[in-house]
Amino acid sequence: MERQSLADLAAKLRTFASERDWDQFHSPKNLVMALSVEVSELMEHFQWLTEEQSSGLPPEKLQQVREEIADVLIYLTRLADKLGVDMLEEAAKKLEVNRGKYPADKVRGSAKKYTEL
Amino acid sequence: MERQSLADLAAKLRTFASERDWDQFHSPKNLVMALSVEVSELMEHFQWLTEEQSSGLPPEKLQQVREEIADVLIYLTRLADKLGVDMLEEAAKKLEVNRGKYPADKVRGSAKKYTEL
Amino acid sequence: MERQSLADLAAKLRTFASERDWDQFHSPKNLVMALSVEVSELMEHFQWLTEEQSSGLPPEKLQQVREEIADVLIYLTRLADKLGVDMLEEAAKKLEVNRGKYPADKVRGSAKKYTEL
């Protein structure tokens, strides 16, 4: 399988929907619901595991998780494409913002964001 | 801003977490919860809109949506990285599976998957 | 079936978990994940429907929806019980707060909360 990019995936999903005349169902409102449902199908695999167990999934379980992650990426890519959003650019910008918000030398150790009970 | 890839993003997030000693919080169990929460923050923008309104967001709203999509991609990428999953490869495989499951000439028009009330 | 109350349901769920030695899995963290997953199973029934269709479900679909609503209530009740929260009292308080926040004579017609695109 040749090397993929997010842009390739978006293009393929566009063709896929168009060939099936499914574009009519792919309003952003519907797509975000589908995205949320797929994330829950992914989350279901982790709900009764301890954190430690979640870091060492057995192969069969990991395979199911892989497939759920694929579904999540598919709906996220489709939604971003319908809205004309460049996800990678937005994520890079957000990461810059977060760098300013959580300076490494200030938050290290304390990790306040996480422990602020 | 130079052209990004998902692999670049994953690497940057790894550094980001490591610099802040946040890896300890990033168990797959916790990351999938965070992913689910971010998707809901995205969904919140659409919950009271009609499908039609959701397809024509005004600029200010679209900007907020862009930022939420960034957060979703960030947590999804981080989770996949922690689990050693190549998301693009998995999505390409899944798309192949779906091609077989929903042949264009069979489902077009009827769109049974969607209308099966 | 005699008339139930939320308190009865909480008590029955407590017994149910205890008889199976499942209390060990029912940390609030795990229960809220399970709750979220159940809500998505409910949401899945609505994701491709128009709003109008969602108001007139055929009997078979409505039956499935009823069962998903039951699952959501079960996990919500279990979570509240583990946290010692009286849900009905909290909901009544919240409704009072909302009455002050959205005075009927101010928001009627404009319904700003909903249309603030």
Place this chain on the structure above:
Amino acid sequence: MERQSLADLAAKLRTFASERDWDQFHSPKNLVMALSVEVSELMEHFQWLTEEQSSGLPPEKLQQVREEIADVLIYLTRLADKLGVDMLEEAAKKLEVNRGKYPADKVRGSAKKYTEL
């Protein structure tokens, strides 16, 4: 505050929506999205906690959690009311089904449902 029931809450929510002319926004499709968003606001409080921490929330955090639980119950009750579903009856039925599915003497100890990695 006098003793509440779920039926009282449903009736009050009906009046609340009607006084504000908000019924037009309360299609089951929209309400289930709102329910899902509220559950995530609840889940957000737990995402970075250990399971143990989640069982011993400090008072201030617990108060926030109480309010989120109220929001979840409010939207769940509203949705069930719009669909004509008696949640308590459905939950009681479901519990009976689950008793048959997971007999205490079979699942105790092994707790297969939970550990089936």
